[in-house]
Amino acid sequence: MKTYLQCIPCFVKQALRAGQMSTNDENKIKALMDRIGCRIKDITLEQTPPEMGLIIYDEIRKITGIEDPYKNEKKAHIEEAKRLYPELKKKLQSSEDPLLMAIRIAIAGNVMDLGMDKKFHIENDLEHILQRDFAICDIDEFRDKLNKAEHILYLGDNAGESVFDKILIETLAKPVTYVVRGRAIINDVTEEDAIDSGLDEVAEIISSGSPAPATILDLCNEDFLKRFEQADMIISKGQGNYEGLSETDKPVFFLLKAKCPVIAGDIGVDEDDIVLLSAQKTPMEK
Amino acid sequence: MKTYLQCIPCFVKQALRAGQMSTNDENKIKALMDRIGCRIKDITLEQTPPEMGLIIYDEIRKITGIEDPYKNEKKAHIEEAKRLYPELKKKLQSSEDPLLMAIRIAIAGNVMDLGMDKKFHIENDLEHILQRDFAICDIDEFRDKLNKAEHILYLGDNAGESVFDKILIETLAKPVTYVVRGRAIINDVTEEDAIDSGLDEVAEIISSGSPAPATILDLCNEDFLKRFEQADMIISKGQGNYEGLSETDKPVFFLLKAKCPVIAGDIGVDEDDIVLLSAQKTPMEK
Numbered sequence: 215m216k217t218y219l220q221c222i223p224c225f226v227k228q229a230l231r232a233g234q235m236s237t238n239d240e241n242k243i244k245a246l247m248d249r250i251g252c253r254i255k256d257i258t259l260e261q262t263p264p265e266m267g268l269i270i271y272d273e274i275r276k277i278t279g280i281e282d283p284y285k286n287e288k289k290a291h292i293e294e295a296k297r298l299y300p301e302l303k304k305k306l307q308s309s310e311d312p313l314l315m316a317i318r319i320a321i322a323g324n325v326m327d328l329g330m331d332k333k334f335h336i337e338n339d340l341e342h343i344l345q346r347d348f349a350i351c352d353i354d355e356f357r358d359k360l361n362k363a364e365h366i367l368y369l370g371d372n373a374g375e376s377v378f379d380k381i382l383i384e385t386l387a388k389p390v391t392y393v394v395r396g397r398a399i400i401n402d403v404t405e406e407d408a409i410d411s412g413l414d415e416v417a418e419i420i421s422s423g424s425p426a427p428a429t430i431l432d433l434c435n436e437d438f439l440k441r442f443e444q445a446d447m448i449i450s451k452g453q454g455n456y457e458g459l460s461e462t463d464k465p466v467f468f469l470l471k472a473k474c475p476v477i478a479g480d481i482g483v484d485e486d487d488i489v490l491l492s493a494q495k496t497p498m499e500k
Numbered sequence: 501m502k503t504y505l506q507c508i509p510c511f512v513k514q515a516l517r518a519g520q521m522s523t524n525d526e527n528k529i530k531a532l533m534d535r536i537g538c539r540i541k542d543i544t545l546e547q548t549p550p551e552m553g554l555i556i557y558d559e560i561r562k563i564t565g566i567e568d569p570y571k572n573e574k575k576a577h578i579e580e581a582k583r584l585y586p587e588l589k590k591k592l593q594s595s596e597d598p599l600l601m602a603i604r605i606a607i608a609g610n611v612m613d614l615g616m617d618k619k620f621h622i623e624n625d626l627e628h629i630l631q632r633d634f635a636i637c638d639i640d641e642f643r644d645k646l647n648k649a650e651h652i653l654y655l656g657d658n659a660g661e662s663v664f665d666k667i668l669i670e671t672l673a674k675p676v677t678y679v680v681r682g683r684a685i686i687n688d689v690t691e692e693d694a695i696d697s698g699l700d701e702v703a704e705i706i707s708s709g710s711p712a713p714a715t716i717l718d719l720c721n722e723d724f725l726k727r728f729e730q731a732d733m734i735i736s737k738g739q740g741n742y743e744g745l746s747e748t749d750k751p752v753f754f755l756l757k758a759k760c761p762v763i764a765g766d767i768g769v770d771e772d773d774i775v776l777l778s779a780q781k782t783p784m785e786k
Contacts, residue, residue, distance in 0.1 A: 219529055219530065222533045223509055223510075223512040223516055224509075226537075230505055230506070240505065243505055244505065244545055247540055248540055248541035250540075251508075251512075251540030252537060253537070254533055254534055254538075255537065255538065259530055
């Protein structure tokens with residue numbers, strides 16, 4: 215997805231929020247805003263928004279010296295999600311369509327996003343999303359691809375959400391490789407977070423190498439690119455991965471909640487809608 | 501009022517909105533955002549937010565060549581307000597406290613603000629504000645000062661709102677000098693707009709010389725500064741003038757709707773509250 219003009223004020227807001235999370239020193243935060251402001255020119259509208267995310271968190275590291283401002287929040291979200299895990303597994307067992315329910319659960323986990331200017335309350339949001347209609351639901355294509363797939367590449371998004379991903383992976387009942395970011399950025403899931411979430415029990419864990427809060431192919435490592443190229447089914451969680459991969463022709467299924475109006479508009483749904491979207495539908499079908 | 505960190509994303513949003521109002525050329529707007537971003541460093545937290553407003557509109561002029569992007573909107577707002585004028589005068593005549601009603605009307609006009617990211621519907625907003633309780637209402641101090649004042653300096657804010665100011669000026673029944681900005685900026689009232697609003701029938705009109713969307717004393721002309729220094733009562737309309745003058749020790753009364761959370765917080769009220777605030781109350785009284 216390209217960068218829209220409306221993304222620009224949002225970048226600055228995100229930088230402020232992350233700066234305030236990293237330090238209480240008003241002067242340091244102002245210095246960060248000065249730097250971020252000057253770097254708006256380094257992003258073209260042809261690039262994807264998470265490439266600016268990468269710049270923002272690089273500047274935060276430089277100015278505050280803090281490598282991972284969301285470390286504690288990530289731990290807390292994983293613990294919170296783990297506490298909900300047994301109850302969600304029960305819900306799944308009593309569901310008429312466990313696969314669709316597991317997809318819903320995985321999407322519900324996607325509210326645990328600290329890059330967004332929205333507060334979330336995971337238990338309330340879960341309840342809401344589990345009952346919400348999909349704005350786009352390519353479940354037939356998903357089932358079809360799943361049946362034929364020998365192996366699934368699963369692109370993780372946020373820490374905490376990763377525990378909900380585990381539930382979907384268990385339900386898929388196929389060999390899965392779970393892909394994490396190349397380094398800590400916002401509250402995106404890293405290898406350490408994936409292991410904390412118990413994903414090593416159900417999947418192979420690899421890093422895409424992407425240091426951005428998204429799967430940006432130009433920034434990924436060779437091992438990942440080879441697997442991505444050859445995958446017979448790819449599950450892509452969250453907005454960041456959508457922003458990086460929206461124009462792919464690979465067998466990608468985007469599972470996300472459209473938390474921002476720009477991404478909702480790009481997909482063609484309303485803000486807060488949930489979608490299970492096949493990337494291989496033609497633009498006409500989309 | 502100093503610039504708060506939260507003002508910075510808002511500056512960028514405002515620049516985008518104004519850029520989109522001035523041109524449809526996405527590349528020009530991106531160039532504007534690049535420039536505005538780089539100029540965040542030129543504003544310190546000790547300066548007032550409208551000083552950044554000044555920078556934003558200077559950059560818009562440079563990049564788009566458009567001197568007054570809100571010209572048509574200003575005309576339309578003045579016409580709309582004039583259409584409401586007879587009805588509001590009637591309302592005033594049947595009011596038990598015409599002065600307080602005229603103050604309410606003048607504050608209601610303050611919703612006509614294109615610098616804000618809020619849509620307004622003047623008739624609905626009027627109805628709402630005319631019935632709303634004041635969060636701060638220094639009406640006793642206002643009456644007292646008005647009774648003693650020989651002359652009132654009235655600092656205008658937006659075009660359109662200016663017609664509502666005329667109603668308050670007529671009710672004050674004292675000689676009034678109405679102060680406009682030094683040049684067109686956002687939809688702030690200029691000399692031409694004041695005359696269009698019929699203010700020349702009820703007041704002397706002068707320019708403060710301030711090119712910013714606020715009364716920034718460092719940017720005002722000598723004639724205005726002398727009058728400001730000697731005034732025995734000053735009525736200051738809107739957020740911009742508050743931002744410029746919040747620390748004054750002069751006999752200023754701020755009439756405004758707190759349309760932004762930062763200004764509301766600075767005054768100590770809630771967003772959307774209406775206030776009639778005497779600048780001469782001690783901080784303890786405030």
